[in-house]
Amino acid sequence: MPRPLKMTYGDQKPPYSYISLTAMAIIHSPQRLLPLSEIYRFIMEQFPYYRKNTQKWQNSLRHNLSFNDCFIKVPRNVTKAGKGSYWTLHPMAFDMFENGSLLRRRKRFRVKQLEKDISNWKLAAANTEMVNHYLDDQLTQMAFADPSRIAGHIPPSNYDLGNTSSAAQIPTYKAVPTTVTQLPVRPKRAFTIESLIAPDPEGLAHMDYGSPSEAKKPPPFNLPFNFNELAAQYHLYFPSFLYNSQYGNIPCYQKTPPLFHNGPLPVF
DNA sequence: GAATGTTTACAGCGGG
């Protein structure tokens, strides 16, 4: 029986791990994307315990950001100077916590190395098409050099959170034009004819995911913190962007707004 | 120099 959580902790240490605290901060930011300093600030504002001994716990927190695959470093826009990167949550990291509780993770979230590489490359490439094409070339060369190294690492289609097609994407090692498909997320529904043909619930059918100016507001911050609830919302805010590469559909672990559209690149 | 990020090491704890 889990210990009931209080709504405030005063100067007492809250029962959340650094991973949980960081996840809270990120999810409660309007863009689900925060620089390190803002993560610190959120934690200090919400939990007075962390207003002291800042050197110690901030070192631990940085260690967690680097060490855990569930956090993704997003490079700053190259045209926007500033120190440090932005951090976000890996979209597939949401089932880490038991019953939505942030007290202790069920299982550490890990990403296979090559998948991590692809993800990081895409993020690193987000700011310039030129870099993006360069990295595609690198992947192509890698695949030609040693296809077996790629094959076992291609994410299955269930990484596409909004797509109902089931066929896993098989890498073909054939150069194809690079395009990006943005798929709006449709909420899961019962597998019945009536349910499947019914229109999306009001407010979801016409949701615009793509406009930078319409960054969705974060949900209000309340304790105890229900991770599952917010995770569900997170996927509404961040539909999966499938990157149609020569290896099949690779998810782009990117935040809204979509970074590979034709308009001006967003400035973080 | 300070902030940020990476890595290694180790200890405590709980579960299997």
Added chain:
DNA sequence: CCCGCTGTAAACATTC
């Protein structure tokens, strides 16, 4: 007892 998760410390590199 082993293993995995977490917290802590520390060294070091990078960037502004």
